[in-house]
Amino acid sequence: MGRLPCCDESGLKKGPWTPEEDQKLINHIRKHGHGSWRxxxxxxxxxxxxxxxxxxxxxxxxxxxxxxxxxxEEEQTIINLHSLLGNKWSSIAGHLPGRTDNEIKNYWxxxxxxxxxxxxxxxxxxxxRTDHLNVLAALPQLLAAANFNNxxxxxxxxxxxxxxxxxxxxxxxxxxxxxNNNTSSSLETHHTNNNLFGQSSFLENLPSIGxxxxxxxxxxxxxxxxxxxxxxxPIRVVAHQDQNSIxxxxxxxxxxxxxxxxxxxxxxxLRHTDHTSNPSSTSTFTQDHQPWCDIIDDEASDSYWKEIIxxxxxxxxxFRE
DNA sequence: AATCAGCTCAACCGCCTACTT
DNA sequence: GAAGTAGGCGGTTGAGCTGAT
Numbered sequence: 001m002g003r004l005p006c007c008d009e010s011g012l013k014k015g016p017w018t019p020e021e022d023q024k025l026i027n028h029i030r031k032h033g034h035g036s037w038r039x040x041x042x043x044x045x046x047x048x049x050x051x052x053x054x055x056x057x058x059x060x061x062x063x064x065x066x067x068x069x070x071x072x073e074e075e076q077t078i079i080n081l082h083s084l085l086g087n088k089w090s091s092i093a094g095h096l097p098g099r100t101d102n103e104i105k106n107y108w109x110x111x112x113x114x115x116x117x118x119x120x121x122x123x124x125x126x127x128x129r130t131d132h133l134n135v136l137a138a139l140p141q142l143l144a145a146a147n148f149n150n151x152x153x154x155x156x157x158x159x160x161x162x163x164x165x166x167x168x169x170x171x172x173x174x175x176x177x178x179x180n181n182n183t184s185s186s187l188e189t190h191h192t193n194n195n196l197f198g199q200s201s202f203l204e205n206l207p208s209i210g211x212x213x214x215x216x217x218x219x220x221x222x223x224x225x226x227x228x229x230x231x232x233x234p235i236r237v238v239a240h241q242d243q244n245s246i247x248x249x250x251x252x253x254x255x256x257x258x259x260x261x262x263x264x265x266x267x268x269x270l271r272h273t274d275h276t277s278n279p280s281s282t283s284t285f286t287q288d289h290q291p292w293c294d295i296i297d298d299e300a301s302d303s304y305w306k307e308i309i310x311x312x313x314x315x316x317x318x319f320r321e
Numbered sequence: 322a323a324t325c326a327g328c329t330c331a332a333c334c335g336c337c338t339a340c341t342t
Numbered sequence: 343g344a345a346g347t348a349g350g351c352g353g354t355t356g357a358g359c360t361g362a363t
Contacts, residue, residue, distance in 0.1 A: 014333070016357080037349070060332095087351095089352065101352085102332085
């Protein structure tokens, strides 16, 4: 059931619009509305196809279009919505008044996507691109990317988010390496939220792992060698024979149950997109894992690691479900 | 000042879906 | 139910801009 593209009709102009053409289109739509886009060009005296007119109007001439740079909130909203909807640009645009799907798509491809890649985050799944074997070797790049983003200082709040993501990813990657290295026992958490600091297997196994890393990351092993009893975390840990990998830091995999994903993410979106929402709606990440932050405050001597973990604890987790 | 490379974004292309005949 | 049409959407392109050399 094919049909010829409307612009195949001979003699129709293509390419950039002139101010005169813009004015004709604006005048016509103001007077008559767009009606049938196919019929519009003739009525408006334009030598364009209807499709071209529609695009010009919706992406550029519409009076309610917001121009200029994206705000930090808008960027965060785009990231959140993209994690839920994927490349459904028109749906994403529906949550951003005044922004067009085309504009959002361009912004994603030229700015956000690049930024995520730079931070080692897969822009498609928004999961950390974890290479378990080389993660430690990649630490300098991860941190450099995060710090570089801070230096750019283009958009402070977004940069902070980006930095925290990179740092959290770094920690998560290390956790995964540590966890995977330990084959003697494995653990499963019954905690309702599996996230960075809900990695109970990490905590439990550290005494045997920590010595391997002690020389290189003394302060980290200092932290993680804390006896589990010293934590007031509600996490309950049980022994488990077959599970030797920790839960993923994020669960944005398209393979997962879409319904569950949608339900969870809907809440997430609401929290991020409703800028006037209750300010007391703290991230569950922070709430659930405050004990970690407390312990770290008390015990961590290395200010660098302390800073990383503090930020991770205190800032909303942008991509977590 | 000239050239080049990389980036941005408006516009196009082709496919898909909903609706009509 | 099949065919035709229009609008919408996402992917891609390329002209123009900008900064580096």
